[in-house]
Amino acid sequence: xxxxxxxxxxxxxxxxxxxxxxxxxxxxxxxxxxxxxxxxxxxxxxxxxxxxxxxxxxxxxxxxxxxxxxxxxxxxxxxxxxxxxxxxxxxxxxxxxxxxxxxxxxxxxxxxxxxxxxxxxxxxxxxxxxxxxxxxxxxxxxxxxxxxxxxxxxxxxxxxxxx
Amino acid sequence: xxxxxxxxxxxxxxxxxxxxxxxxxxxxxxxxxxxxxxxxxxxxxxxxxxxxxxxxxxxxxxxxxxxxxxxxxxxxxxxxxxxxxxxxxxxxxxxxxxxxxxxxxxxxxxxxxxxxxxxxxxxxxxxxxxxxxxxxxxxxxxxxxxxxxxxxxxxxxxxxxxxxxxxxxxxxxxxxxxxxxxxxxxxxxxxxxxxxxxxxxxxxxxxxxxxxxxxxxxxxxxxxxxxxxxxxxxxxxxxxxxxxxxxxxxxxxxxxxxxxxxxxxxxxxxxxxxxxxxxxxxxxxxxxxxxxxxxxxxxxxxxxxxxxxxxxxxxxxxxxxxxxxxxxxxxxxxxxxxxxxxxxxxxxxxxxxxxxxxxxxxxxxxxxxxxxxxxxxxxxxxxxxxxxxxxxxxxxxxxxxxxxxxxxxxxxxxxxxxxxxxxxxxxxxxxxxxxxxxxxxxxxxxxxxxxxxx
Ligand SMILES: Cc1cc2nc3c(=O)[nH]c(=O)nc-3n(C[C@H](O)[C@H](O)[C@H](O)COP(=O)(O)O)c2cc1C
Ligand code: SF4
Ligand code: FES
Numbered sequence: 001x002x003x004x005x006x007x008x009x010x011x012x013x014x015x016x017x018x019x020x021x022x023x024x025x026x027x028x029x030x031x032x033x034x035x036x037x038x039x040x041x042x043x044x045x046x047x048x049x050x051x052x053x054x055x056x057x058x059x060x061x062x063x064x065x066x067x068x069x070x071x072x073x074x075x076x077x078x079x080x081x082x083x084x085x086x087x088x089x090x091x092x093x094x095x096x097x098x099x100x101x102x103x104x105x106x107x108x109x110x111x112x113x114x115x116x117x118x119x120x121x122x123x124x125x126x127x128x129x130x131x132x133x134x135x136x137x138x139x140x141x142x143x144x145x146x147x148x149x150x151x152x153x154x155x156x157x158x159x160x161x162x163x
Numbered sequence: 164x165x166x167x168x169x170x171x172x173x174x175x176x177x178x179x180x181x182x183x184x185x186x187x188x189x190x191x192x193x194x195x196x197x198x199x200x201x202x203x204x205x206x207x208x209x210x211x212x213x214x215x216x217x218x219x220x221x222x223x224x225x226x227x228x229x230x231x232x233x234x235x236x237x238x239x240x241x242x243x244x245x246x247x248x249x250x251x252x253x254x255x256x257x258x259x260x261x262x263x264x265x266x267x268x269x270x271x272x273x274x275x276x277x278x279x280x281x282x283x284x285x286x287x288x289x290x291x292x293x294x295x296x297x298x299x300x301x302x303x304x305x306x307x308x309x310x311x312x313x314x315x316x317x318x319x320x321x322x323x324x325x326x327x328x329x330x331x332x333x334x335x336x337x338x339x340x341x342x343x344x345x346x347x348x349x350x351x352x353x354x355x356x357x358x359x360x361x362x363x364x365x366x367x368x369x370x371x372x373x374x375x376x377x378x379x380x381x382x383x384x385x386x387x388x389x390x391x392x393x394x395x396x397x398x399x400x401x402x403x404x405x406x407x408x409x410x411x412x413x414x415x416x417x418x419x420x421x422x423x424x425x426x427x428x429x430x431x432x433x434x435x436x437x438x439x440x441x442x443x444x445x446x447x448x449x450x451x452x453x454x455x456x457x458x459x460x461x462x463x464x465x466x467x468x469x470x471x472x473x474x475x476x477x478x479x480x481x482x483x484x485x486x487x488x489x490x491x492x493x494x495x496x497x498x499x500x501x502x503x504x505x506x507x508x509x510x511x512x513x514x515x516x517x518x519x520x521x522x523x524x525x526x527x528x529x530x531x532x533x534x535x536x537x538x539x540x541x542x543x544x545x546x547x548x549x550x551x552x553x554x555x556x557x558x559x560x561x562x563x564x565x566x567x568x569x570x571x572x573x574x575x576x577x578x579x580x581x582x583x584x585x586x587x588x589x590x591x592x593x594x595x596x597x598x599x600x601x602x603x604x605x606x607x608x609x610x611x612x613x614x615x616x617x
Contacts, residue, residue, distance in 0.1 A: 022349035064351040065332030085411035122253040126411035136294035
């Protein structure tokens with residue numbers, strides 16, 4: 001495992017703060033995923049080893065929590081909230097606009113590897129729907145036109161990746 | 164005239180020039196209540212919280228003071244405090260504002276609560292999608308530590324307590340307090356059976372634990388400031404303090420509005436506060452307390468008796484926004500998420516959207532929930548896809564009835580209540596959907612209509 005020194009430092013600081021070592025499992029998944037972009041088999045084994053756990057203890061977490069990934073995303077990770085308040089504000093049309101621009105169905109990565117387009121559940125900003133995340137950045141009130149503009153910029157590599 | 168907001172928790176939210184750093188907070192009187200709290204006897208603070216009557220703002224509305232009383236102090240085990248910042252009930256977006264704009268209010272409330280229950284360590288369980296909120300909290304905690312508002316020997320009181328911010332990773336069930344605790348301990352968020360696992364007795368690490376919502380913990384700060392009796396003067400007996408109503412859906416001005424409990428009716432909230440519906444539209448239905456709450460139909464008459472015996476006869480617009488009134492009309496105030504739907508809304512699609520959510524979020528431990536909730540989703544999806552059957556409404560109800568009350572955690576109810584209430588109130592639309600599709604099929608037309616909500 002080739003983790004950045006900052007990541008190792010964060011991990012070493014974090015683990016002893018918890019009453020039990022195992023409590024650090026989810027935080028470590030986050031830190032390693034941020035470092036590597038996703039959680040490979042090797043990464044999961046590394047986390048297990050670091051915490052004195054079995055690989056299955058980490059794998060069962062990774063397969064439970066939607067935000068943890070075992071595959072890398074495209075260059076841009078676009079998440080559209082589809083839950084009722086955002087849907088009432090037009091989130092499904094927003095998503096269709098992204099699908100059209102990216103030429104890829106929601107739930108998939110475009111063939112050129114540029115974008116991964118996903119639906120997500122309520123992001124707790126329902127007063128400003130449709131809510132869209134690009135990487136870690138949130139965008140609100142995204143109607144189909146705004147989505148198309150964002151997509152064009154992404155295709156040209158001119159949009160912040162939100163990492 | 165629009166009723167006046169009472170901004171207690173949201174006093175500084177969206178205020179011009181108000182920033183989320185500690186200097187701004189202290190300049191505005193911040194941490195004075197913590198200074199006061201650490202000079203009080205912990206049990207006296209607990210007594211004030213009990214007197215205040217404050218009920219949990221996370222969904223269930225259980226009195227916080229009572230919950231704190233249930234803490235098992237005899238065991239001698241360390242006590243933990245957990246702030247539930249998972250905020251994932253669809254329609255709810257109040258905790259986000261506190262975390263982003265006024266994080267020190269939460270930290271002060273938490274430290275007051277931690278001192279009152281003599282917690283050894285405190286956690287903020289924050290949903291994973293709050294990337295920015297997480298960073299803001301981490302920074303705020305460091306600022307507070309530098310000023311000795313948390314950490315070792317807080318303000319020279321001899322009491323020490325730290326806060327760990329723990330991030331979730333996209334699972335709604337982590338909001339359920341025992342699921343949250345499992346997640347905190349490094350497991351899948353499978354809720355625990357109660358009894359015996361009431362957190363106040365057997366919580367995090369099998370130790371007594373108090374789990375409270377972000378807003379509830381902020382209230383603690385204000386209870387110390389006003390005293391329990393002072394706080395109880397806001398609102399009505401049994402419904403004390405303020406509530407933050409998060410309004411979304413088909414209104415002109417969606418947003419968050421804080422009112423003393425009972426100070427605003429649902430009608431005033433929609434028409435006066437949120438600017439009413441879009442031009443030419445009519446109100447069709449409202450889900451008043453997050454997507455799990457039972458839906459209210461705009462043309463219903465609500466009659467019955469309140470807890471104190473007063474009889475009521477309300478239209479939807481007359482319902483006072485508080486815990487007991489919303490309960491009395493057969494729904495709940497839940498997490499304060501008010502979802503408004505106008506007459507353009509297709510109820511089958513709306514329920515299909517809700518069912519999609521719950522089917523996605525079941526933790527899978529209990530058979531009725533793991534099997535039943537995806538089944539309900541499948542039925543409503545099939546209905547909008549053009550294969551609706553007239554008996555589907557009854558089928559949906561029968562599945563929901565077999566889930567509610569038969570599961571480990573209240574998610575079973577949360578997933579069943581929407582189905583039960585949509586069918587109870589809009590059954591005609593479900594049956595109509597099947598008839599319409601049959602008619603179109605007979606005429607050789609495209610059967611499924613284009614959908615907007617699913
Ligand atoms: C399925 C489910 C999801 C929940 N989600 C949340 C949530 O996101 N935030 C929250 O504060 N409480 C949530 N709750 C309620 C918690 O279990 C718990 O009652 C609450 O955090 C207690 O705090 P309070 O008394 O201050 O409200 C949820 C409950 C259930 C059954
Ligand atoms: S009711 Fe559903 S979410 Fe709750 S424990 Fe059972 S399977 Fe899990
Ligand atoms: S429904 Fe999209 S943020 Fe809540």
